Amino acid sequence: MRHIMMLFLGLLILGCNSKASNKDNQNNNQDSIAQPELTTVTKFNYADFKIMKGRLGNIKIGMTITQAEHQFSGLSKKENDAGVFGFDGGGSAYLYYSGDDIVFALIPKHGTDTIFCIIAAHKELKTTNELNPKSSVEELTKKYPELTVVQDLMNGWEIIEDKINKWSFTFMSDKGIEIGEYPEVGKPSKPKRLDVKTDWIEIR
Incomplete structure (x- = not known):
């Protein structure tokens, strides 16, 4: 019984870490998409x-x-x-x-x-x-x-x-x-x- 409980807890922790990792990746992707490209406007001097x-x-x-x-x-x-x-x-x-x-x-x-x-x-x-x-x-x-x-x-x-x-x-x-x-x-x-x-x- 004790082994079964330990296995269950291990799977639960692994699942949480995986979700957190996916969320971080999504946030990183959104940040990279949201960042506008910088352009330089040249003026005549x-x-x-x-x-x-x-x-x-x-x-x-x-x-x-x-x-x-x-x-x-x-x-x-x-x-x-x-x-x-x-x-x-x-x-x-x-x-x-x-x-x-x-x-x-x-x-x-x-x-x-x-x-x-x-x-x-x-x-x-x-x-x-x-x-x-x-x-x-x-x-x-x-x-x-x-x-x-x-x-x-x-x-x-x-x-x-x-x-x-x-x-x-x-x-x-x-x-x-x-x-x-x-x-x-x-x-x-x-x-x-x-x-x-x-x-x-x-x-x-």
Whole structure:
């Protein structure tokens, strides 16, 4: 009788341990299923993309579009006609956005993948002399006291150039509210309206 009781107790303990083990395994499986996969969201760091002569950060004139796209992340891409930036003759412009805001655009030579122009468009992008693509004419005159503005005869837009750095501050001016006055066709003007803000900076 005593042997039978000992056998019964042994089987009871073994059964309890087995149930506990199964429960632990189920809990472990549930924990592993419940744990979400961690993802890293990459944001575009404007401070790393200084507007310089012939380049925007590590993006350089003469690179291919593919090479340039390896230099940044965190932006979406759209393709448009280069004519939106005043370039005639067809060709593509590749625009890069943060949300709904355009940050910059890359324009390759027509029929190639080689970049010949960079359009800096976002106000958080800074030049080496602390201007930006939304700087006003007044802000530009403080950096370039002798500046003049020229009118593009093709579309009527106006341009202020930094010839040393090969930057063109571009203004999509409307007729009748130009920055300068142009009594002679093709002749530069001193700026008359100082509150107008740049639309973008063209980097060559």
